[in-house]
Amino acid sequence: MTLKCGETITAEGWKGWPLRVAHFAGQGRTEGLVSADDAVLVWSGGRSEVTLQQQAQRHRFRRRPGTVDLMPKGTVLEEISWQGQACTCVAVSFDSANVERALGAPAVLEPEQLRVALPDTHVVELVHQLEAQVSAGQPWGSLYVEALSLTLASYIYARYGTRAAAGQDRSPTPREWQRLVEFVEDHLDHDLALCDLAAVMGYSPDHFARLFKVAFGSTPYQYVLERRVARAKLLLRARAHSIAEVAMACGFSSQAHLCVTFKTRVGVTPGAYRRT
Numbered sequence: 001m002t003l004k005c006g007e008t009i010t011a012e013g014w015k016g017w018p019l020r021v022a023h024f025a026g027q028g029r030t031e032g033l034v035s036a037d038d039a040v041l042v043w044s045g046g047r048s049e050v051t052l053q054q055q056a057q058r059h060r061f062r063r064r065p066g067t068v069d070l071m072p073k074g075t076v077l078e079e080i081s082w083q084g085q086a087c088t089c090v091a092v093s094f095d096s097a098n099v100e101r102a103l104g105a106p107a108v109l110e111p112e113q114l115r116v117a118l119p120d121t122h123v124v125e126l127v128h129q130l131e132a133q134v135s136a137g138q139p140w141g142s143l144y145v146e147a148l149s150l151t152l153a154s155y156i157y158a159r160y161g162t163r164a165a166a167g168q169d170r171s172p173t174p175r176e177w178q179r180l181v182e183f184v185e186d187h188l189d190h191d192l193a194l195c196d197l198a199a200v201m202g203y204s205p206d207h208f209a210r211l212f213k214v215a216f217g218s219t220p221y222q223y224v225l226e227r228r229v230a231r232a233k234l235l236l237r238a239r240a241h242s243i244a245e246v247a248m249a250c251g252f253s254s255q256a257h258l259c260v261t262f263k264t265r266v267g268v269t270p271g272a273y274r275r276t
Contacts, residue, residue, distance in 0.1 A: 006089065009134050015142040015193055016130050016149035017098075020091045024048075029081040034074070038094040038109045040156060041069040042127040046085020053079040054114060061117050063087065068118040070160055072109035090131050094153060101195075102150055104204025105164040107157040115160065126152040139253050146194035147221045150205055172201055177215060188228055188251045194220060224251075229265050232258060236274045243270050 006022025026046070044065045052059040054077055065087070073096065100106050126148055133145050157163045183200050184192070197220055198208035212220050228250040235246045247258035262270045 006091070009131075014134065014138065014145070016133070016145040017152070018093045018095075019127075019131060019134055020093075021131070022089045022091070024082070024087050024089065026086050027083045029079070031079050033077045033080065035071040035076075036073065036093075037096065038073050038099070038161075039071045040092045040094070040123060040127065040152075041071065042090045042092075042124050043067050043069070043087055044090075045087035048082040048084030048087060050080070050082045050116075052077055052114075052116070059114070059116060063117055064119075066119070066121065066124050067116075068120045068123050070109055070113075070115040070118065070156075072111050072113060074111070075114055077114075090127055092127055092130070092152070094156070099153055099157070102153055102204065103157065103163065103206045107153075107161055107163040109157070109161045122155060123152070126155070139257055141251070141253055141257075142191045142193040143197075143221045143224055146205065147209070147219060150194065150209060154206055172211060172215070176201055184224060184227060188224070188231055189249050190251060191253075192224055192251065225261060226265070228252060229262060232262060232270065233266075233273065236270055239274065243274075246270065 006020045008018060008020050010016070010019050026048070043063055046065065048063045050059075050061055050063050054075070063082070063084075096106070096108065130145065130148050130152070133140060133148070138145055180197065180200050184197070187196075194205045194209065197212075198205045201208055201211075203211065209220060212223070216223055218226070232246050232250045232252075235241055235249060236243075241249065243258065244255045247255045250258065252258040252261065259269055262268075262273070266273060268276075
């Protein structure tokens with residue numbers, strides 16, 4: 001059977017990697033699991049004593065909350081058994097075609113190198129941030145989710161995998177950057193995605209994000225957020241629209257998203273700004 005860690009919690013319209021969540025009782029056993037894609041498993045909850053049977057190898061280890069398992073595509077586990085405390089697993093799948101599209105070059109986890117119980121806090125934090133966005137209905141938008149997903153994939157394959165050279169060494173011209181700026185201004189009211197911005201420049205999302213940070217001194221997500229706040233200021237001053245309408249016109253997912261972002265960046269709520 002194909003490896004399935006619980007139920008898929010990502011739905012249509014989700015711009016990040018597919019996520020599955022499973023809750024495990026304190027004791028159990030399963031057989032015949034195969035990883036169809038590269039996968040990262042992040043564990044929380046209690047501790048367990050785990051035994052994995054992989055071909056002629058038997059792995060015994062203690063699983064702790066906040067640890068990570070890395071399963072390369074094609075990993076076969078004949079048997080898994082565990083005993084201890086109840087725990088939860090969030091599994092992230094990396095389809096090879098989507099990984100190549102995001103990074104601009106093929107990338108794989110080291111074949112046949114199952115890694116378990118890794119104490120990698122960076123992976124744990126990124127996966128939990130993605131899970132939070134799923135649970136909340138992606139309130140910070142596609143650009144934020146794509147940025148998190150790209151950061152996760154770039155880190156995973158740089159540290160634990162093999163990644164081919166992207167072969168994109170051309171530097172954008174000032175006119176190309178200006179075209180991107182105009183595209184952002186023309187589409188601020190849309191749910192902009194990182195792949196949309198990268199396509200304007202003709203780069204992979206990963207290469208585009210790195211070039212953008214050098215050119216603008218911020219991430220694409222932070223830049224777009226800054227432009228949305230700037231437009232919100234103009235519309236709030238004009239007093240022709242409700243705050244909910246301003247949020248929609250500036251590409252915020254909701255009035256609440258506008259209020260939180262505006263208060264963080266400007267220091268006052270949109271309503272208070274309008275009254276000044």
